[in-house]
Amino acid sequence: MSKSLRWIWLALILISYNLSYAQELRQKIQGIVRDKVSFQPILGANIVLTNTSDLSTSGVISLEDGQFLIxxxxxxxxxxxxxxxxxxxxxxxxxxxxxxxxxxxxxxLDVGAMVLEEVVVDAVIPEQHISMLGKQPITAEQTLRYAATFYDPARLSISFPGVATFNDQNNNVVVRGNSPNGVAWRLEGVDIVNPNHLTNAGTFTDRPVQSGGSVNILSSQLLGASSFLNGAFDATYGNAMSGVFDMTFRDGNLDEAKYTAQISLLGLDFAVEGPISKKKKGSFIANYRYSTIGLLSSMGVELGDEAITFQDLSFHVSTTSEKGSTWSVFGLGGNSRNEFIAERDSTKWEYGKDSQDILFKGRMFGFGISNRHPISTKAYLRNTIGYSILDNERTAFNLDSAYNQTPRSFDENTSEILSWRSELSTKISPSASLSAGFHFSHIYEEIFSESMPLNGLIASGGGDSWLIQPFLNLTQIIGKRFSYNIGVRYLNHTLSEAQSLEPRMSVKLHVNDFNNVYLKYGLHSLLQTPGTYFYSERDLNGNFINPNETLGLTKAHHFVLGYNYSINESTRLNTEFYLQDLFDVPVSQVSQSTFSVLNQIEGFVFESLENTGSGRNYGIDLMFRKTFSNDVYYLINASFYESKYKGSDGIERDTRFNGNYSINFTGGKEFKKVRADFEKTFGVNLGMVYLGGYRDTPIDVAQSEIQGRTVYVTNEAFTIKMKDYARINLRLSWVKDRPDYTRTISIDIQNLTNRENIAYSYYDTEVQDVVIQNQLGIIPILAYRLEF
Known part of the structure; x- marks a missing residue:
């Protein structure tokens, strides 16, 4: 360990000791209760606090301004x-x-009679009705408790039903058999570009993906009312096929400045929050992170044989006026770099990559402003404007026997989104609310991809377009047992001139205090990736054109039937049956082809396409959950599914992501030691994942040798089922609370048994045979965290 890092460790430990002094450990809980639709404060709300260990209770009532204090x-x-x-x-x-x-x-609070099922959330999730499996909360506390999330909200999501990891090197997720490209990211209500570092991590071609990366730029320190959605979304969501990360930032501390410092084998984190104006109830919060991931490599941990660095900054500033209008300014940004430098000793070259120099650089930035303004006692208007940009550049060189560089490939892409979302929410009766608004996004894409000398120009082009999405959404509770949500969303993309009118609905019946059933339907659509729109080929005159620029939207009908059973106050069983019928899927214009964009990951295509393909995903998700009680919690998920598609040959095949089943366990127990002036909590958290192997296509070794690249037997697409994936994760934490500060020492171990899980296979020109690339082995992450 370097001398500077040793000094940082020592400083954090000395701060923790200097902050300690003897007094009884107590804290306060305060807040405000508002009507969800009108955003008006609620007087006389009953707030009851129950200790999950000894079941002791206390309570207060909210005041005229909605405030409460325990x-x-x-x-x-x-x-x-x-x-x-x-x-x-x-x-x-x-x-x-x-x-x-x-x-x-x-x-x-949502409208409705009190006899209805509670709105149950897992942490500070003020706006989410987490009563269906298709909407799961994401909290900062979960990223600190669940095993081997590495403080990444995207990696946390694989604990949810129907969600599976794709590769340990990245946080891409496969949702109910869909490609990770069907996942969208939203921050404070507006669409943003891919908010991840190193978006090429763990991919087949080492090129960037649409929605994932090695580490999320969004700091978990700032997470507010965030959630992950799958299945049939309501009309307030669009341009997503399989899932949505709907992220928000929390407010900072309103009373005094607070700090969080953390040092780990992943990086250095420092967060600060506090008031900016007590008169206007304003606060700020910010977090900076710098990677020290090179420490893992120096310990002999295999991370993909590349030098990796990244850093990022996130912030949120918010104020509330005396009339209840809230303003917030938010932003995030980061840059990342991974570099593979070949050994300048050719006798050590074992694989084809060993004779290459490869550099990947990424930069992401986002900024926005939001206002929520009450316009009456029954309605409010929220406007949010956000801008985000992502730049990636990848350069690869071949080395000759004298170690001179020859260009091998070059990729550069830029994505920009300027988004404006306006929503009016109003109560039209004591039991009904209406939301109406629009989501305008100006999208700019520029892409260039060239492979020398084999493929030549792969993709080149760019341009501006508008994505116009007005929506209308109505929610009503009828009587004491029945509720429904109905809405419609329109989508128009000016580049491709594609459009879609999308009805959405859900109905829910509360059979009794312990059981409810629900039905959801939605028509959903998704834009194609930039690598698809801007694929380049020569026309009859020898000029480069983009034949896929006018491709239509991929569309799908989503059907969900669900059942919830509340066994007791802390234990629930949830079940969902689902069917996703996909149509207008881009496939090859050449007949008898097996290609479909449903199997894409990196997003590049090599031929002209048309919207004549189809697909089907169907299955069942099960979740058995016990929230914290008696210092124990667990979450058990099981999913059984089929994922099929048809190319231009009309034959139904397995998709790349048809693993057929996935089983997850997340759970833990805390052991406490309480004294007058300190408390110690030792936590043991375990995560176990078992997934059916994804599909692969046979490699034509003879043709691969002739062409000097991996050549697949395309008429046997995805006929190989890879070995099942299994991983055990462990987190041990030791938390010590003293007056005014909390210290945490933890170790996370991903892949505790060091199991070799297959990532993919390829033809290696150096080995002159098919090589199996495995995913990551055992990774230990030691961390020291101080909150004060």
Whole structure:
């Protein structure tokens, strides 16, 4: 370890000791209760706090301005329930209270009779109705508790039903058999570009992907009311086929400055938050991270044989006026780099890549401003404008016997989104609410990809386009047992001149206090990737053209039938049956081809396409969940599914992502030691993943040798089922709470048994045979965290 890092470790430890002094450990919980639709404060809401260890309770009632305060709260985990006549009860089953800072909640209650099922969330999720499997919360506390998430909200999502990892080197997710390209990212309500470092990590061709990367730029320190959606989304979401990461930033501390410092084998983190104007109830929060991932390589941990560096910054500033209007300014940015430099000793070259120099550089930036303004006691208007940009550049060289460089390939792409979302929400009756608005996005894409000398120009082009998406969404509760949501969204893409009118609906029946069933439907559509739109080929006159520029949208009908059973206050069983019928899928214009964009990952195509393909995904997701009680929690998921597609040959085949089944376990237990002036908590958290192997296509070794590249037997597409994937993750944490600070020492171990899971196969020109590339082996991450 370098001398500078040793000094950082020492400084953090000395700070933790200097902050300690003897006094009883107590904290406070405060917040505000609002009507979700009108955003008006609610007077007289009942707030009940239950300790999940000893079941002791306390409670208060919200004041005229909606504010509430619970003082002298012991440290630990609590169930918080907020209720009011005419609203659905709101429950946070796993609220963590620590010594380092008080808890501030902004709670929004949905309309409805109190006898209805509670709105159950997993942390500070004020705007989400987490009652269906298709919408799962993502919280900062989960990223710190679940094993081997590495503080990444995208990696956390593989704990959810129907969601599977694709490759350990990246955070791409396969949702119900769909390509990761069908996942969209949203921040504070607006669409953003891919917010990940090293977007080429773990891919077949080492080129960037549409929605994933090695590490998420969004800092988990700032996470607010965030969630992951799959299945049939309501009309407020568009341009997504399989999943949506709907992320928001939380407000900073309103009373005093607070700090978080962390050093780990992944990097250095430092966060600061505090008030900016107590009169206007303003706050700020920011986090900076710098990677030290090179330490892992120096310890002998295999991370893909490349030198990796990254850094990022996220921030959020918010204020609330006396009239209840809220303003927020938010942003994030990061740059990353990975570099592979060949050994200047050719006797050490074992594989084809060993004779290459490869450099990948990425840069992402996003910025936005949002305003939520009450326009009456029954309605509010929210406007958000955001801009984001992603630049990637990859250069590869071949080395000759004298180690001179010869260009091998060059890729450069830029994506920009300027997005404006405006939404008016109003209560049209005590039991019904209406949301109407639009989402305008100006999209700029520029791409250039060239492979020398084999393929030549692969993709070249760029241009501006508008994505116009107005929407309307109605929610109503009828009587004490029935509720529905119905809406419509229109999508128009000016580049391809494609459009879609998309109805959405869901109905839910509360059979009794313990059982409910629901049905969801939605028509969804998705733009094609830039590598698809801007594929280049020569016309009859020898000029380069982009024949796929006018491709239409990929579309799908989503059907979901679900059942929820509440076994007791902390344990639930959820089941969803689903069918996704895909149509207008781009496939080859050449008849008898097996190609379909449903199997894409990197996003490049090598031929002209047309919207005549189809696909089907269907299956069942099961979730058995116990939230924290008696210091134990667990989450067990099982998914069984089929994922099929048809190319231009009309033959139904398995997609690349048809693993058929996935099983996940996430759970843990805490052991506490309480004293007058400190508390110690030792946590053991385990994660186990078992996935059916994805599909691969046989490699034609003879043709690969002739052409000097991997050549597939395309008429046998995805007929090989790879070995099943299995991984055990472990997290051990030791938390010590003293007055005004919390210290955490933890170790996360990904792939505890060091199992060799297959990533993909390719033809290697040096070996002159097919080589199997494995995913990551065992990775230990030691971390020291101080909150004060």
């Amino acid at each position: 003082e002298s709260v012991k440290l630990g985990r609590y169930k918080l329930t907020i209720s009011h006549v005419g609203y659905q009860a709101f429950t946070i089953p796993e609220l963590l209270v620590s010594a380092s800072r008080d808890v501030y909640l902004t709670v929004q």
